[in-house]
Amino acid sequence: MDSPIDEIKAKLDIVEVIGDYIRLKKAGKDYKALCPFHSEKTPSFFVSPSKQIWHCFGCNLGGDIFSFVQKIEGVEFGDALKILARKAGVTLKKQDFKTQSERSKLYEICQEAAEFFEDNLKKEKEVQTYLTKQRGIFQKIIKEFRIGYAFNSWDALYNHLTTLGFKPSDIEKAGLIIKSTKPQVSASKKTQNYYDRFRNRIMFPICDISGQVIAFTGRIFKGDESTAKYLNSPETLIFNKSRILFALDKAKVEIRKQDKCILVEGQLDVILSHQAGVKNVIATSGTALTLDHLRIIKRYTNNLYLAFDMDTAGETATKRSIGLAQAMDFNVKVVILPSGKDPADLVKENPEKWKKAIESAKPVMEFYFENVFSKYNPDKVEEKRKIAQELLPIIKRIANEVEKAHWIQVLASKLNVHEKLLMEALSKVKIPEEYSGEIKKEEKKSIRSLKETRIHHLEETLLGLALKYPEYLDIVRKRMKLEYFSLPATRLIFEKIKQGKAGKKIDLKKLQKEIVLEQPYYIDHLIFQVEHYNLDKKDVLKEIEFCIKELTSIFLKNELSNLSLEIKKLEKEKDKKKIKLLIEKFNKLSKKLAEL
Numbered sequence: 001m002d003s004p005i006d007e008i009k010a011k012l013d014i015v016e017v018i019g020d021y022i023r024l025k026k027a028g029k030d031y032k033a034l035c036p037f038h039s040e041k042t043p044s045f046f047v048s049p050s051k052q053i054w055h056c057f058g059c060n061l062g063g064d065i066f067s068f069v070q071k072i073e074g075v076e077f078g079d080a081l082k083i084l085a086r087k088a089g090v091t092l093k094k095q096d097f098k099t100q101s102e103r104s105k106l107y108e109i110c111q112e113a114a115e116f117f118e119d120n121l122k123k124e125k126e127v128q129t130y131l132t133k134q135r136g137i138f139q140k141i142i143k144e145f146r147i148g149y150a151f152n153s154w155d156a157l158y159n160h161l162t163t164l165g166f167k168p169s170d171i172e173k174a175g176l177i178i179k180s181t182k183p184q185v186s187a188s189k190k191t192q193n194y195y196d197r198f199r200n201r202i203m204f205p206i207c208d209i210s211g212q213v214i215a216f217t218g219r220i221f222k223g224d225e226s227t228a229k230y231l232n233s234p235e236t237l238i239f240n241k242s243r244i245l246f247a248l249d250k251a252k253v254e255i256r257k258q259d260k261c262i263l264v265e266g267q268l269d270v271i272l273s274h275q276a277g278v279k280n281v282i283a284t285s286g287t288a289l290t291l292d293h294l295r296i297i298k299r300y301t302n303n304l305y306l307a308f309d310m311d312t313a314g315e316t317a318t319k320r321s322i323g324l325a326q327a328m329d330f331n332v333k334v335v336i337l338p339s340g341k342d343p344a345d346l347v348k349e350n351p352e353k354w355k356k357a358i359e360s361a362k363p364v365m366e367f368y369f370e371n372v373f374s375k376y377n378p379d380k381v382e383e384k385r386k387i388a389q390e391l392l393p394i395i396k397r398i399a400n401e402v403e404k405a406h407w408i409q410v411l412a413s414k415l416n417v418h419e420k421l422l423m424e425a426l427s428k429v430k431i432p433e434e435y436s437g438e439i440k441k442e443e444k445k446s447i448r449s450l451k452e453t454r455i456h457h458l459e460e461t462l463l464g465l466a467l468k469y470p471e472y473l474d475i476v477r478k479r480m481k482l483e484y485f486s487l488p489a490t491r492l493i494f495e496k497i498k499q500g501k502a503g504k505k506i507d508l509k510k511l512q513k514e515i516v517l518e519q520p521y522y523i524d525h526l527i528f529q530v531e532h533y534n535l536d537k538k539d540v541l542k543e544i545e546f547c548i549k550e551l552t553s554i555f556l557k558n559e560l561s562n563l564s565l566e567i568k569k570l571e572k573e574k575d576k577k578k579i580k581l582l583i584e585k586f587n588k589l590s591k592k593l594a595e596l
Contacts, residue, residue, distance in 0.1 A: 004085060004092055006233035009065065011088040014052045017065045021072055021209065022299040023256055028497050036072060036299050037061055038135075048528055055528050060457045062528070073209065083210045102173070106238045109174040110205075110213040111167055116160050117148025117203040117216075124149050127221055129200060135268065136348040141275045145204065145247075150218060152200035161419045168194050173214060175233040198231060206239070206285050209296075211249040215239035217267055217285065230266075232286035242290040245297070246270055246283040252300055254279040260303035262335070262358060263289070263321075269307070269343040276351035278358065281343075289321040294328050305361050306342055307335035322364055329399040332364040364405055366395050373414065384415050387423070392429045455554055459490040464526035466497065469540050470505040473497060476544065484521045484551045493523075549596050560586060 013025060015031055024031040024047060035045040035056040044058035055062035061071065069080040078101050084091050121127060121142075127149050131137045137147070150157065159170050171177050177194045201218030208214050215233035234240055247270045255261045262281045265269055270289045273281040284293060297304060304325050325332045335357050337346070346354040364372070372390050376383035391411055398404040408426065412419040466476045477498055485491040496511055508523055570579045 004081065004090055005066070007090050008081070008084050008088045009052065011090065012065060012084060013049065014054065014065050014068075015047055015049050015085070017087070018047055018054060018068055020252065021068075023301075031392050034298075035059060035061075036295075046528075051528055053524055053528055057457075060460065061481050068412055069210075074326050076101055079107075082107070083212070086212075087210070102170075103238055105166075106236060107212055107214070108172045109161060109176065109302065110215070110238070112147065112161060112164060112166070113157060113174070113176055113216070114146055114203075114205045114213045116157060117205075118146055118149055120151055120156075121147065121149040121202075121400065130221070131202070135272075135344070137271060138275055141271060144211070144250075144274075146273050147271075148203040148205070149221070150196065150198035150203050152202045154195045154199065155451055157196045157198070158194050173236060175236045175239065197233075200229065204271075206233070206244060206246055207249045208244065209239070209249055209252070214244070215285070217239075217246075219267075230286075241285050241287045243292045243296065244285050245293055247274070248282050248296070250274065251280055251282050255282075255297075255300040259301050261297050261301050262305040262307055263297075264307045264343050266342065266344070272344045272347040273354065276347045276354055278355060289324065291324060291328075294325060294330070298330070302329070302331055303333070304330045305333045305335050306364075307337060307357070323394075323397050326364070326397050329398055333361040334364055334367040335361045336367075337440075353435055365394070365398075369410070370415075373552065378415055384417070387411075387415060388425060392422070392426050396426055396429050455551070456487055456490075458547050458550050458554075459485050459487055460526050461495075462544060462551065463490055463493050464528075465540060465544050465547070467506060467508060467523065468527050469537075472541060473500070474502050474504065475541075476548070477502070479548050480551070481555075484555045493526075553593065553596055556589055556596075560589055560593070563589070 013340050018024060018033075019031075022033045022036050022045075024033050025043070027046070029048075030048040031049070032043040033045045033047075034040055034043050035058050037056065038059040040058050045054070045056045046052045047083070053062060053064055054068055063071075065084060066077060066080050069075070069083055070077060070538065071079065073083065075083070082092065082104065086092075129145065131142060158168070158171065158177050158319055161176070162168060168177065172179055172194065175198055175552065178197050180193050180195055198216065198218040202439050204219070205213045206215040206217060206218045215236070215238075217233075218231045220227050220229055220231075232241070235241060246267055251270075251274075258280045260280060262273070262278070264273065264281055264283050266283060270283050273279070282297075284290075294304075296358075306321065306325075322332055322334075337343070337357060343354055343357075346357060368391065372387055376387050378384055380386060388411070391407075395404055395407045395411070398407065408419055409420050412422050413424075462476065462480075466473050476494075480494065482491060482494060482498070485494050493511070497506060500506060508527075511523060563582055567579055567582050567586070570582065
């Protein structure tokens with residue numbers, strides 16, 4: 001009988017699984033995309049349907065559907081198994097897990113809470129009437145988005161979940177109950193130390209990319225003015241609001257299909273937009289737009305439409321959102337909404353008004369120019385200066401240099417001044433840290449990461465070529481040393497190669513079984529990597545020679561650096577005998593390096 005892992009692999013195609021997360025394009029017999037795990041402008045991420053594996057030549061990551069879901073969702077193997085089992089329609093038995101992970105417990109608690117809130121709503125006619133009559137939400141949309149209701153009770157959810165056997169401490173970790181500083185008296189007259197976080201609220205479940213409920217937003221129903229209108233779950237082990245986008249699990253296919261993402265402010269805006277047939281709409285969950293949000297959106301599209309209330313369009317938070325999106329080279333447009341209206345209002349009045357507003361969206365720079373020029377008179381010297389002061393920082397944060405030059409030309413023309421003067425002024429403008437600081441930090445981190453992985457890339461390329469073209473195995477055996485390899489995986493493979501007899505080929509299936517690694521199918525991963533080089537047979541040896549030379553050079557340079565530090569240390573200690581030996585070794589290695 002097949003294991004759940006084998007059954008899942010048999011039912012799911014890697015192209016479909018990965019295609020739910022990023023845009024894949026056909027590339028011969030395989031598929032390619034921009035890597036979701038590091039910043040790049042040229043696709044280096046490949047998926048092989050025939051081998052059912054993926055690999056990125058930029059950051060050198062790779063594996064199967066399980067490793068991809070683990071990496072992109074940031075979960076352990078057990079949680080990736082549950083995600084893919086649900087997608088494949090495979091039932092997992094309890095014995096499939098020796099121990100239930102803490103994350104799994106939180107997922108189950110949130111799922112049970114969502115079902116509880118849904119059942120509550122069915123019992124509350126007044127809340128149903130409010131949603132359907134006053135807010136205009138159809139029953140099928142209420143069901144699709146799993147909208148529910150939290151009773152006006154201190155312990156309704158607490159009692160329900162503890163009756164099911166969940167520990168109060170775990171329910172608290174899921175963000176659904178709060179520990180009291182003093183005992184509360186429940187409706188049932190029992191004394192307890194916890195009370196429900198959400199009470200008398202319409203509940204909107206927040207799901208991760210795979211559709212699992214991980215948190216909630218509660219909108220007050222008939223509350224007084226002192227009560228917060230909206231209440232969100234706190235951050236938990238499974239809910240990071242800086243990485244979660246509301247309804248992305250439902251919108252991702254349409255975002256990819258339409259090649260644009262519409263970002264709105266609230267859950268009701270998203271829900272009613274989906275009801276109106278505009279389904280490429282999402283929202284943040286209780287936080288401003290972040291770099292992580294933008295990275296996730298960029299997996300699906302490079303076109304971002306911002307549909308925020310015009311009353312707040314000039315506020316810092318909105319400017320920051322636009323600034324970060326521009327800095328990440330998004331094509332940003334602004335959906336102009338009537339004053340005091342939001343997308344939910346437009347849909348309720350007439351869905352066509354919302355669709356028309358999207359079609360009429362303005363490129364963000366046009367929006368900024370119109371907004372600024374409507375406030376100032378460009379014929380007056382003093383107001384020319386104010387226009388330049390407002391627009392130059394916005395122009396400077398544009399990532400694309402050609403686009404930046406275009407808007408300088410437009411501004412120069414409208415102000416009737418020389419471009420050169422504006423370029424000089426632009427060079428002195430400082431972009432606020434909130435727009436650029438995080439981007440620069442991430443770029444530096446990415447560059448450093450790529451440098452660190454170059455040696456790993458060389459190691460894997462060399463071994464991949466040697467395994468694919470076994471006639472060159474003896475060259476690798478003879479010229480490479482174990483200490484030249486830094487990765488545990490490549491060291492282990494080289495050890496196996498070294499043990500083989502001269503002229504004898506390697507049994508790849510046997511080698512795969514002997515190598516126990518966190519990343520499955522590592523041998524396939526190595527060979528898959530080199531297949532995409534499309535090397536002619538005559539160029540394979542050149543590539544092998546290059547990898548050997550580079551790895552030898554890197555090792556020797558590191559050794560020389562370490563010897564240099566050791567010699568300096570001994571000079572302070574005045575140990576002439578040891579210094580002489582180290583200098584001899586240093587010269588020997590230097591000569592070897594020069595001969596490469």
